[in-house]
Amino acid sequence: MADAIKAMTSRERVLAALNREPVDRTPVCNPTSVATVELMDLVDAPFPQANREPELMARLAATGYTELGFDTIMPVFSIIQESSAIGCKIQWEQKDNWPTVKMREPIWETADDIKIPADLCTHPDTKCVTEAIKILRKEYGDEVAIIGKTMGPWSMGYHCFGVEPFLLLSLDDPGKTKLCLDRMKEATVDFGIAQAEAGADAITLPDHATGDLVSGEYYERYLRDLHIEFAERIPIPIILHICGRTVDRMEYIAQTGMHAFHYDSKNKPAESMAIVGDRISLVGNINNPETLFSKGPEEVSAEVRENLEAGVQLVGPECAIPLQTAVENLKAIPQTVRDWHKNIA
C-alpha cells in the first residue's frame, strides 16, 4: 500500500483514507474527543470552559496533533453543543467530567413542539465550535485534518424528548417518530454546513442508534434514508458514529454514501471489514474503558495492529476517550501505526 505513495501531510492522508484512495501510511484519526485532564493542564484549557470558549477549545483540541501525533484535530469534545443551543438543560460539570444534557428534564413531548431556533448556529455554544474551527484552520493551514461534529436526529431525540419517551414513541407510533426525525434533521444539516463553511475538512455525525437499544432493522427503517440525505446535503465527508455492537446494521450503513463509519470495539475489525467492503471506510476501534483507560501501551498496540491487519482505513479510539486516560497510551497509537508500516515496507 505505502511503497509507491509520496509522503503526505496529515490532512492529505486523512482525506485520501476517507475516500478510500491510496495513502503513504494509515492515518490516526479521532472523530471524537481525545482530551484528557493532563492535556487540559498542559495548555491551560480545562473543562468546562474548553467546551464554551473558542480559544480554549481550539488550544485543547490541537494537542491531539501537536502532543499525541494524531493526523486529525477534533475540537467538539462533547455531544451537547447544539442541544444547548436548542434549549436543553445542560449540566456543565467540572474539569474531570463530561457535560451532559439533563435528559430527565426533556424540552419536547410531541412533534409539534419541535422548533429549531433561528440562532442555532450563532448561539454561543455552537458559535464556539465554528470559531474554534476557524482558529485551527488559520493556525494549521492545510497540514492537518480538522474534524467537526454535528449530532444526528436520533441522538437529538434522546436529548430533547428523553431516552425512554423517544424509544417508546418509536415503538408506538413510527409515523410520528419519522415526523420528529424529519423536523430535527434540519439542525443536523445546518450545524454541519456551518462547520464546513468554517473550515472543517470532515464531520463526525453521531446518531446513537446504539447496539444495546436499537436493532439493525430499526436503523434501516428510521435512519438509513436520513443518513443518505445527510451525505447528499452536507458538503464535506461524513464520519457516522454509532456505539456498540453494530454489525447487524453495517450493511445498511455502507449503503448511505457517507465516507466513513466510526465503529466500536464490540465489533471485530475483520468481520466489520468483510461486511462493508470498499463501500465505506472504517475508523476505529481501540477499546476505551478496558484498554486505553485501564491497560498499558502494549495492549493498545495489539488492538492497533489488529485493525491494521484487517485493512481498516483509519485507526483511532472507538469513542470519546475517558478524561483520565494516560498520555502514554494515546501516544502508543500513532507509534504503533508507524512501526507497523516500517515493518511491512
Place this chain on the structure above:
Amino acid sequence: MAQTLDIGRRIELVSMDRHFHDISLGLYRLDGNDGAEFLVHSYSGLAGVPGRVAFVTEAMKTMGGLVAAENGRLRFPCGSEHNRGVRRVFLDICKLAPDEPPAARELNVFDPKADSTVTVTAYAGGRYTFAADKDTDKSATRTGAIANGIVKLAETTLEDDTTVSFDCGHSHDVLVAQLLPRAINVRAAVREQEAAASRGVLAAPSQQE
C-alpha cells in the same frame, strides 16, 4: 514541539487537586538501576506547581517510607513496586493541604467497630502481626479483617489469621502504618478509589440521565 514527557507509565492520577487550583497530579512508575522508581508530576504550568509537587514528593517519604532516587524520583528501599500500596499512599497524601505537615502514623489504630485498639508488631523479613487490646470474639474477628485489609491494600501475603508478610522480605513499617486506618474499612477505600477513577468516562446516551 511536543511538551509531553516520556516519564514512564502513569499508575495513579488525581484529576483535580482540591488544594492546588484543581491541577492534575500523576504518579509515574519507571525502571531504575535498583528497581522500581516513582515520579510525581503535573503538566500544569501554573505558578507554584513545582512547590506542590515537591510537597507531595516529600510527604511520600515521610508517610509512605519511600526514599529519594535520582532526578527527583522516589523508590522503596527494597526496590519493589508495591503498586497498590504506593498508589493508596499517593492518593491519601494528595488530600493533605499544604499547611498540614506530613507525619508518619503509629503502628496502631482504634477500631470503632470492635471498640478496641489494634497494634501491629513488625518482625524481621517483612512480617507483621496484628493484635487487639481486648480479648473478645468481635475483636478477634476484626483483627483478622484488618490484617486482610492490609493484604488488599499493600499486596501482602496472609500467613495466618493475624500475620501478613511482604514478598520482598523487607520491612515497610511506615507504609503499613499509613495504610492501617484504611484497612479498618477496606471496602470503602476501594469503592472510593474506583469511583474517582471512573469519573470522566463518557457514558452512552442510553446510560446517561
